[in-house]
């Protein structure tokens with residue numbers, strides 16, 4: 001992917017930097033991000049909208065990977081930002097991200113979080129439910145301030161992905177149901193509140209989606225309602241936010257479309273619906289997370305112990321695991337990997353890559369073809385840029401790895417490795 005290749009020494013190279021040298025300099029486990037690939041992805045999304053002359057915002061879903069450097073990169077590339085908590089908002093503000101380009105999501109935003117959003121005059125709040133509608137109204141009245149909102153609706157679409165990352169189906173904790181009148185009731189309520197500028201509607205149907213059908217169906221249902229509400233409520237949505245969820249290729253079994261293909265099919269569908277109903281073209285907003293950063297990330301591990309179960313399999317353990325990548329344990333996610341110090345060596349056996357956590361389910365990859373390994377070989381697991389660091393944890397009091405950005409032959413440390421002292425930072429003694 002991107003600038004990942006093999007250098008003259010026969011080592012894996014990312015962004016022009018030798019992966020073996022990265023491991024020596026920064027230690028392992030190490031998250032390495034190919035910055036130019038992230039830029040390419042961001043530009044790809046934006047360019048498709050520009051070429052089709054469609055007003056748009058491409059909002060990076062920062063839950064995929066939120067750090068100061070990452071959000072500064074997103075700002076440099078002209079992206080907007082989706083945050084889902086006070087902590088993500090705080091990170092965005094600390095990164096100097098322009099607040100008018102921040103959109104605030106979440107199905108249970110607290111009073112403090114909503115006040116924080118108003119304090120920083122963020123671009124819009126994506127209101128998820130009736131409780132939030134009331135709470136936000138109260139806060140706006142108290143402060144006598146106006147806020148732009150989108151209403152998150154649930155279009156009743158079943159996208160084909162893992163159950164835990166499905167969000168657009170009817171029976172979901174997110175959003176106002178579009179079919180049963182909830183969304184209409186929410187809209188009527190919101191339109192009566194003078195402190196709200198209702199920009200439009202939002203939906204997110206799921207994650208790691210390989211086809212456009214779900215997006216097109218969602219667009220069809222929502223634009224249909226928009227047409228109805230234009231006639232009955234005199235409400236014209238300025239914004240249609242179709243969320244994120246564009247899939248990436250983790251292994252050769254995955255067959256995602258290109259970012260531009262997702263976007264151009266969505267645009268085509270919305271344009272034709274708009275024409276059919278003789279409506280004004282709304283701005284189209286999207287919220288890619290995984291597809292902006294996922295395949296730009298590689299995790300480097302040192303290989304340590306091994307165990308043979310005769311006639312069954314060989315386990316090879318690495319110096320990280322479910323503490324830095326919980327996705328295999330949580331979603332049965334699959335990854336591909338090579339030895340960073342001999343990426344071209346012919347595989348001679350299949351091995352299963354175990355993490356070091358005290359849990360049998362802590363397996364990163366089953367049956368990975370690898371060449372003969374020696375002590376201190378380095379394993380590079382690809383496509384770990386999304387929901388790796390952001391879901392990392394301290395299970396077994398394992399410090400979280402460092403994060404390095406590489407671009408044009410240069411490496412920059414952007415998140416320090418956690419230390420044992422860091423682990424104790426919040427602990428207080430018994431007496």
Ligand code: LLP
Nearest residue numbers: 061204207208244245246287288289290387
């Ligand atoms: N917008 C909204 C409202 C979302 O809920 C999400 C993801 C996104 C955008 C970005 O979706 P993406 O483009 O990254 O697929 N932890 C899981 C993924 C959970 C996604 C939750 N929402 C994983 O590791 O696969």
